[in-house]
Amino acid sequence: MAAAAALRHTYYWRAVLVSIVALAVLTLLGRLSWKLRRAQARVLEERLDHARRAEYLAFHDNLTGLPNRAYFSRLLTKGMQHARRYDKRLTLLFLDLDRFKAINDSLGHDAGDELLREVSRRLGRAVRESDTVARLGGDEFVILLPEITEPNQITQVADKILASVSTPFTLVGQEFRITVSIGIARYPADGEDEQTLMKHADVAMYHAKEEGKNNAQYYSEQLKTDSLERLALESSLRKALERQEFLLYYQSKLDMATGRVIGMEALLRWQHPELGLILPKQFIPLAEENGLIVPIGRWVIYTACRQNVAWQKAGFPALSMAVNLSARQFLDDGLLRDIKGALQASGMAPELLEVEITESMIMQDMPKAVRVLQELRDIGVRIAIDDFGTGYSSLSKLQAFPLDTIKIDGSFIHDLLDNAGDRSLTEAIIDLGKNLGLTVVAEGVESAAHVEYLRRHACDQIQGFYMHEPQPADEAVLSLAKWFDNESTI
């Protein structure tokens, strides 16, 4: 009996032990499988995160976090499908910053990146939540306005963007202004598929650039024709230098005190084989945009210096020679080398060369402008501010720059006798210019009455059709000869 009880007892404890071990094993297995599942979930979550991140990077711009070209293209296509189905309209704005390259080149890429980030923030603030702002790359942005379709509303948005972007920035401790040109295309009127609408908004943006930048333009069929012509013009402009189709016209500058010709200004012309003589305003903006202005401008400087020396060798008194610089050329690192090269090759005295720049070229990047102007000054070249009065800067601001001459814009001289505002501005520029020790030149002098008025107000020099129109070198030399032979004065 006792043995049976002991056996039962043993079985009982064995069963308890087996149950405990089994329970422990099961618990352990359960825990292991839970850990395994958790690890699997984590891996899955990481993969998802990775995929999400990859998708985000594939569809967003690294620098600004805005949707990129690929994403915008999807959004635009979807927007168009939706608009087609519900008979709605869309507006597309194509934006390109004006002169961004100059800022980027002169301030460095970090400052350029910061500027792009700030522009993208400003664009975001200028439009509604429902609008999409995207960056296509470089300094190009696009905005899709799904709810704004009336021209006056579109213009309001465009104006808001123009104002917001042109508010001064502070970059590397300095204040800067940048502007933007905007092209506007509307769906479905200006394009029924994504590519056409984008292309037409781009064409309209180019038109805004041609209209002087910092403005917005709507697409029209006429613009398309113009842009095709522009394309043809651009490709022939590329060949014009090697085909020697450029030439310089020269216009005299007279000294008011002696009445004698004291200098000439070189003005560029393009003798196009089919289109005839093309004036600078028709091709210089294009050459500025595609960078061709740098080699063209170099050709101008070399040719003008050579011509100046040729006239001296022909027996004329030493006249000054003015050349116009464009913004891109002014900020180009090779400018000084080109000017020195032209002076050396021609043997012209540096004091006879005067470079004409505009206020906006200086204001665009003041520290660089001061540096470039000082370098030019150091080699003896004179510096003139052209078209003065048309920009926003005050003469006192210009005091900081090493300048020699100030040229009053011809538009003020044109209406001088009928417009009291133009008269007071002209007089103020003459007075202030003289107080700053600058030579004051009036451009666009077209009549004896203009000459009289400017003489009365002690303007130093005059230039205009009344004395001489711009002429090619061989005709200008005849006018000069006549002028000097007759001992003519005004």
Ligand SMILES: Nc1nc2c(ncn2[C@@H]2O[C@@H]3COP(=O)(O)O[C@H]4[C@@H](O)[C@H](n5cnc6c(=O)[nH]c(N)nc65)O[C@@H]4COP(=O)(O)O[C@H]3[C@H]2O)c(=O)[nH]1
């Ligand atoms: N109505 C009127 N106009 C007069 C009179 N006298 C001169 N003009 C014109 O006024 C412009 C004066 O040149 P700008 O202000 O430097 O303005 C120049 C200058 O900014 C630019 N330009 C000319 N040559 C060059 C060049 O070689 N390089 C660069 N970057 N720009 C140039 O193109 C602009 C226009 O040149 P142009 O068509 O030759 O036009 C010239 C000249 O022909 C006048 O009495 N009445």
